[in-house]
Amino acid sequence: MTDPVLDVRGISKSFGGLKASDAIDLDLRPGEIHALIGPNGAGKSTLIAQIAGGLAPDSGAVHFAGRDVTALSTAARARLGLARTFQISMLAMEYTVLQNAMLGALGHRGGVFRFVRSVMRDHDLVARAEAALEQVGLQDFRAFRTAELSHGQRRQLEVAVALTLDPKAFVMDEPMAGLGAEGSQQLVGVLDRLRQQAPILLVEHDMDAVFALADRISVLVYGRIIASGTVEDIRNDPEVRRAYLGEEA
Ligand SMILES: Nc1ncnc2c1ncn2[C@@H]1O[C@H](COP(=O)(O)OP(=O)(O)OP(=O)(O)O)[C@@H](O)[C@H]1O
Numbered sequence: 001m002t003d004p005v006l007d008v009r010g011i012s013k014s015f016g017g018l019k020a021s022d023a024i025d026l027d028l029r030p031g032e033i034h035a036l037i038g039p040n041g042a043g044k045s046t047l048i049a050q051i052a053g054g055l056a057p058d059s060g061a062v063h064f065a066g067r068d069v070t071a072l073s074t075a076a077r078a079r080l081g082l083a084r085t086f087q088i089s090m091l092a093m094e095y096t097v098l099q100n101a102m103l104g105a106l107g108h109r110g111g112v113f114r115f116v117r118s119v120m121r122d123h124d125l126v127a128r129a130e131a132a133l134e135q136v137g138l139q140d141f142r143a144f145r146t147a148e149l150s151h152g153q154r155r156q157l158e159v160a161v162a163l164t165l166d167p168k169a170f171v172m173d174e175p176m177a178g179l180g181a182e183g184s185q186q187l188v189g190v191l192d193r194l195r196q197q198a199p200i201l202l203v204e205h206d207m208d209a210v211f212a213l214a215d216r217i218s219v220l221v222y223g224r225i226i227a228s229g230t231v232e233d234i235r236n237d238p239e240v241r242r243a244y245l246g247e248e249a
Helices: 044-052 074-079 097-105 113-119 123-135 151-163 181-194 207-213 231-235 238-243
Strands: 006-015 018-028 033-037 059-064 082-085 169-173 200-203 216-221 224-229
Touching (some): 018 200, 033 044, 033 207, 044 082, 044 169, 074 082, 082 151, 123 181, 181 200, 181 207, 216 238, 224 238
Parallel strands (some): 033 200
Antiparallel strands (some): 216 224
């Protein structure tokens, strides 16, 4: 089997007496979408924060792209190619779609907007940004102000911004949240194609999207992974049905 791009081993994290992560093992392999689901308060955000670097685990390790990154900052992990999207929108609403993608290609966040004019003359950046827009289906919107985009298109643009940095893996935090049926459907299409470029760890409550996209699903309940498997495995797992899908076993 191919080596995982992201490998979480024995991660534990307590807040006082509460075990928010309880010896969690999780990995992400090339080409896949691995969905992480679980009820509110299960510990998804806590786990993602430890993967992205915002929170240090009490024990356990995170390996990314062949390195132990447990002690590295969020920025250092991002530079290694770990792209985290959707928690906070990074888009500049008054700039065009293309300008936002180009700012992503610059590899900077914030504080660079005054350079936009000179950046616009950089052909390599333009090409990179345009390729990313094409990948998410926004090529015809390049000259639109970002504020004019629908909610769903802004999510697609956030993916494009992340793509300009050539990520090795995505960690996505509820990308479908707040989208209507059409927006969700479009984003599902984008993510479906994206997995070939970089695998995605997808935290998502929208089960239609999860079932449509996931190669594997892991179910987190009270800080523990109670089941991990294919869509079919998870749908038919009695413990999952009881603990998460809200059905009688
Ligand atoms: N900084 C903190 N201090 C104390 N308790 C915390 C802290 N962060 C999270 N918790 C607790 O840890 C548990 C897991 O929370 P977490 O936010 O990771 O769950 P979640 O699965 O992301 O939930 P949701 O789906 O609602 O976002 C909860 O009981 C939460 O109250």
